[in-house]
Amino acid sequence: MIRPTALSAALWVVLSPAYAETSAAPDVHDFDRVQVTATRTERAVSDVAATVDVIDREQMDKQLANDIADLVRYEPGVSVTRSATRFGLGGFRIRGLDANRVLIQTDGIAMPKSFDIGSFANSNRDFTDLETLKRVEIVRGPASSLYGSDALGGVVAFVTKDPADYLKDGKDSYVGLKFGYDGDWKGLLGSVTTAFGGERWSGMVNVNHHQGQETASKGDVHSQDYTRTAANPQERDGRSVLSKLVYAPDDTQRFRLTVEGNEDITDTDVYSSVNANHPVAASRTTTSMRAHDKQTRARLSFGHEMDALQSAFADSLTWQVYRQDSETTQVTDEGRVNGSRRHREFNFDQRVYGAQAQFNKAVQTGTVEHALTWGFDGAWTEIRQKRDGFQVLGNGTVSSNISPDSFPVRDFPISKTTELGLYVQDEMRLADGRLSLVPGLRVDHYRLKPELDTIFSEDNPGMAVAALNKTSVSPKLGMVLRLDEQWSLFAGYAHGFRSPPYNDVNLGFTNLAFGYTAIPNPDLKPETSNGLELGIRYISPAAYLSLSGYWNDYRDFIESQRYVGRNAQGLMVFQSQNIADARIYGSELKAGVDFGELAQALDGWGLRGAVAWSHGQNRTEDVPLDSVDPLRATVGLLYDREHWGVELAGTFARRKDRVASADVYRPAGYGVLDLMAHWEFTPGSRFNLGVFNLTDRNYIEWSGITSTLAAGSSVVDRFSSPGRTVSASVSVSW
Template sequence: MLAPYAHAQLTVQGRVIDAYTKEALAGASIQAHQSTVGTLSGPDGSFSLILQTAPASLQVTFLGYVSQQVSVQEGFLLIRLAPAANQLNQVIVSASRQAQARTEAPVAISSISSQILHETKASTLDQVLNKVSGVYMVNLGNEQHTMAIRQPIGYKSLFLYLEDGIPIRTSGDFNHNALIEINMAALKNIEVIRGPASSLYGSEAIGGAVNFITQAPTPVVTAKVQIEASNQGYRRTDFSVSSTFGKLGIYAGGYYAAQRDGIISHSDFDKLAFTLRTDYRITDRSKLTTSATLVDYQTDQTGGLDSTRFFRKEYSSLHTFTYRKVNALRIRSTLEHTWNADNHTQATLFFRRNAIGQNPFYAIANMPGNPLKATGEVNEDAFQSYGFLAQHKKSFQFLNGSLTAGLSADYSPATYTARFLDVDRSEDGVYTGFTPKDSLLTHYAVDLLNTAVYVQAELSPVNRLKLVAALRYDRLDYKFDNFLPPSAFTGAPDEQNRYEQFSPKLGLTYDLGKSKGVYANYSLGFAPPQITELYRGVKVPTLKPSEFRSYEIGGWWSFWQHKAYLDLSVYQMDGQDEIISVRQDNGAYQNQNAGKTRHRGVEYTLHLNPVETWSIRFSGTNARHWFQDYVERGADYSGNEMATAPQFIGNAEVTFKPLFLKGFRMSAEWQRVGRYYMDPVNSETYGGYHLFHARVGYTFKGVEAWLNVLNLSNELYATTVDKYAYGKSYRQGLPRTFQFGVGYQFTAQGK
C-alpha cells in the first residue's frame, strides 16, 4: 500500500479498459477519493495522477459503464469497467456515424453490449438480436435467417446490415441471408436502429439498420480460446489474439463452426470466419484503422415441413443434394483526423468480393405427368465492390449546433448465372439426384454504381431542446448486359436504368430533466428494385423504388433512484410502390409496383435492478401490419392483415450474480412470438410459441465454463409458417438443446 508515503508527492499510474473486450477506454474520469484532483485517460486508456497525499481509493467513471471505486495499491493499476445494462446515457455511433449519447439521438436505437454478447454465448445471432424490442430474427438453420423489424417476416431487402457503418453487401444485389457473412467472434457490440435510416445510410434501411461493430486492438497483450458443443451435433471453436506495439495495435480473431447429424437429415454445415484489424495512431489527432474479414461457408439446404410431418416430428428431408455456399471478403481502411475541438474528418476506402453459389431447394419443381422426375437449377450470384465514403463534422457556437456532411460512391460489377438441372425423384417423394444440362436458364452481368451525398444539421435553440434535420440524395445506375437472347425466362434485353431518391429526416429530442426525455421524428426510407426483380424472368424492366414514410415519437425515463429505466417508441410507417409479382394474361408473372401498406406499433423495454445481484429486463412489441391498397395475382387484399406479421413479440430475462461467488452468473429467458396469419387471404393463423432458455456460467482467473439450455420445456414450434396454394410450410425450431463450453482468456497486466 502507499500509506507510508502519505506525506510525499506520489504518482499513481494505470490503464482503464473494457472488462469484456479489453479495449482501451479513452476519456475515462479518474478522481481521487474525497479530493478535487483528477485526470482523464488517454487514447490508450492510460493515466497518470500526481497526488500530494495517498488516497484510499480512486473513483473511475466512463459514459455507458458502471462506475468503480478502486483501491490504490503499489504498482500499475489495470482497471476493468463493465458496460452498464441500465445506463441511460449509453454511447452510440450508428445514429450519426460518430460517437454521441443515446439521449441526443431522435431515433429508436438499442445497443447490445459486449457484456450481453459475452454472457449469452450465442451460437446464432438471433439469440442476442431477439432481446431487442421490435426485432424478430428468424432462425432458418445453420446461421441462415430472415428478419422482421417493423415489418412482417419476409425475404425482401427492407433491412440494412452494416459492419462498422459499411453495408455488408452492395445495395441492389439481394441482401437476404447477409448475416451469414458476419464474424460473430470478432464483435464488440451491436447497434440496432428501428425504422428508416435512409437519410444517413441510403437504400434498404427501411425496417431498420443493424450495425455490427468489430473488436478494436487491446492496449495490452490478450489471447482467448474457447470451445463449445451441443447435443444436437453443433461444434464451435473461437480464437483471438491482440496487443499494441507502440503506435500499432493488432487484433486477429475468428471461429470455426460445424453441424453434423442434426435433427433433420441433410442439414450439415461448416463455417470459417476470420478478422484481422490494425489501428495505427499516426498522431494524437490522427488514426488509421484497417480491417479485413474473410468468411468461407457451406451448408446443406432443407426446406420447411408440411403440417403432417411437422406435428409428427418426422424430420427427414426430401432434399438430399441441395446446398448454399458463400465466399466473402471485405476490406476497409478508415483515416480519422481531428483538426481541432470543432472539426473532425473521416474517410474510408472499402473493397468487397462476394460469391453465393446454390443448388436451391425452392427452385425444384415436380414435372407434371411424371412423378419420378423434377426440374431444378444451380446458380451463382457474384459481385466485387470498390467504394469510398467521406464525412466531415463541424461544430458551431451558434445555437450549440453542428453540421455533418458526407459523400459516398460504390461501384459493384455483378454477375448471375443459372443452369438447368434434370432431377430424379423416388416413389416416396425424395429428390435423390440430378443431372446438369447444357442449357443456361440465366446468364447476365450488371454494373451497379451507387453515388450519394448527405448532410445533417443539429441545433439547440433553447436549453434541453435539440433539433435534427437531414437530407440524403442517392443515385443508382444499373447497366444490364444479357448474354442470352432475351425472353420471359432468360431475362430482359440489354438495358440501362437509373434511380434517384431524396431521403429527408426531421427530429427533435427534449430533456425533461431528472433523467427523463422525449423525442420525435419523421423520416423516409426507400429500396431500389433488386437486380433479380428488374431483370430475371421479365421482358421489360419498368420498376420504381419502394418508399416508406415513418412517423415516430418516444421517450426514456429513469426512476426508482436509477434502479429502473424505461424506453418507449410509438410509430406509424406507410409504404407505397412495393414490388410484387403479378400474373399476366398469358399466365406469366411480371414484377410490378403496386399497393400501399401500413405498419403501426409500440415498442418498449424496461430494465430493473432492484438490488445489486439481480437484474430484470422485459422487451415487448405490439404491432399491426396490413394492406391498405394491394392487389396481387388478381386477388385484392386491401384491408387484410399482412401474412407472417406477429401482433406481439416479447422477450424477458432475469439474471442473478451473487456477491458471495464472484464470477458466477445464471439467467432465465422467455421468448414469445404471437399469433399471425399464414397468408394474405387471412384464411388461417399460426398461434406462435413460448420458449424458455436457461444459462449458467462461471469465470475464475480467466477460465470460464458455461451451460446454455435452449427450449427448456422442449416445445414443438416453428420459427415461421407460410401457407401457399399447395399447402403449408413449417420451419421447425430446435428441440431442447444443451450447449456446453469452456474457454480461457489471458490478459497481461501491461504498463
C-alpha cells in the first residue's frame, strides 16, 4: 500500500536543532507488511498473488484519518461514495464496483448491507469508528473463493485492537488518552483506552466520542432553498465502545470475548430541498425540511484460537460465534406550500447470527511444501424494513396517505437468509521456494425465505413472493514466481459472485394512481465475475515497485426495477432482472524509495507514489460504466527523524471524461497538496498536525456525486470537497 507523504524537512531542522543528528528510516517498505485477508494466513504483501493494501494504526494517526474517506485518501483505485446533502459517507468503491458488491468486515464478521429507496431513505455502510482499529486490509478484485457473496469487487477488512497491542515489554496495565480536531467538519474527538493483563487473563476497554457539524464544501451560496451550494447545516454526535476479555489457558491458545457498539446521530436542516420559490409553479412543494438520522450497530462475539493443535487434520485452528444487530432510523419533517405538514419515518434493521471455523495444516510431499487452509462460514440473517408516516392537512385533518404511499408500508417482505460456505486453499512452495502456486475453491449455498405480514400484504394485495435457493462455486488460482531476491512475478485468476439480494427478488409495490406496479423475480441469477491479474514486483532495502494489470468480466448484473411492459390491468410493470454485462480493466503502479539507503547524506528522506487507471464498459448497452473513477495518482516526499517528521502529499485526478450520458456533469481534473507533521514529545506522547488542501483548491470527487447532476447545473459547488482545513490530535499514554 502506498501512502504518499512528504516533508519539508528544512523548516523542522531550523525549529528543532536538537534532533538534527538523530534520524529514522522513512516508512516506505509497504510490501514487508503482513496481511491476512487475501490468503486467510499471515503472509507478507510481497508473497501474495494479488494487490493488497495494509493501513496500520501508525499510518492512520499520522494521516489524521478520522473516517473511511480519510482512510483511503492516498489509495488510488479505492474511493468512498458520499451524499452531499444529508446522508454523508456511503461505502467503499474498489476498481469500479461499490455498495453491496464490496465486502466490508470487522474481525471476520460481515458489516451491514446498504439499502436506499426514494429521497428519504438511505441506509449506508459507515458503521465503524476508526479509533477502534489497529489495522485495515484492502483486497482489490474478486475474492469470493475465500469470502463468498458480496466480495465481487473486493474486501475491506477492519481488524480491531487487542489487549496485547497495549501490554508490551512486560507491562501489566495501560491507560491512554487521545483528543483531536477535524477541520473538514469542525469535529471534536476524544478517546480513552485502558488495558490490563496478568499471567492468564487480559482485557481492554476503548471508549470514543465525537461531535461536530456538516462536512464543508467550497459552495458560497448560503440561501435556505434549492439554490444553496454551501453544505446543509448539520449537528453530528457519535460514540463507540470496544471491550475485550481474553483468557489464555497456556501459551498456545486464547479464548476471546468481544463486545462492540457504536451510535451516530445527525440532525440536518435540508435547505437544498426547499423549493417554495421555484420559478416553475409545479415545482413549488416544500417550505421547510428537517431530518433526524440515527444508526447503531452492536456486536457480541466469542472465539478461540489454538496455535499448536498437533492433529492429523490441523496444526492450528480458530473459531468464533457471534451476533450482530444494526439499525438505521431516519425521520423527515417537511412543511408544504399548501400549509400541510408531512412526517416520514424509515427503519432498516438487520440481525445476524453467525459461526466460523478455520483450520491450517502444513504438509511436505517430496520437495513441495503445502500450507493447507480450509474452513466454514455460516450466517443467518433477518432483515426488516418499514416506511411509516402521516400528514397534517391545512384544515387539521391527519392522514396516513402521502401519495403514492398509504403508510405503513414495507418495500419487501420480512426476509430471512441463510448463507453457508465451505472453502479450501493450498499454498504450495516449489522449486526450492522460488515458485508459489495457490489454488483455492469455495462452495456457497444461499437461501432466502420471505415472511408475509399484514403490512406487506395489505400494501401488495395478492402479490406472490418468492423463496430462493442458490449454490455457487468459486475457484481461484494464484502464482508468485521469485526471479531472484528482489524481483518477482505474480498472477492470479479469481471467480466472484454475488447472491440475488432479498430486496431485488421480492421488492414490490403497486400505485394505481400513477399506474405502475413492481413485481418479484424468483428467477434472478447470481451476479458473477471472472478476473485476471498479472504483475511484477521489486523490493530491496532502498526501493520497492509494483506494476500490475487486471481484467474483470462481469455477468448478469442485476438492474433493479427495470420496465418490462404492461399487465392485463394496463399498469406499467417493473421487475429486477439480470441484464447487464460489464467489463472493467486497468493498471496500478506503486513505488517508493528510501534515499538514506542510497547515500548517507540523504538519510531520513523518502519518496513514494501510486497511480490507478481503470476503463469500464457496460457491454449490454455499449456505454461507459459510470461507477469507474477517473485516473488518480498520489505522490509524496517524506523526511523522518527519530522523534518527529513532516510529510507533504499530493493527490491528482484526471477529468471524468467517460460517462454514459452526455448530459451529466463531469468534474474537472485537479491537484491537491496536504502537509502533515508528527512529533513524539515524550515517550508515549504524540502530537499530529495536518493542513489539507494547502492551496484552497475548489475540486469535486467523482465518487461524491451519487445522483444524476445535469451538465449545466447551477449547484455543482454543493458537491465540492472542503477547502483548506487544519486537523490535529494529541495522545498520551502510561
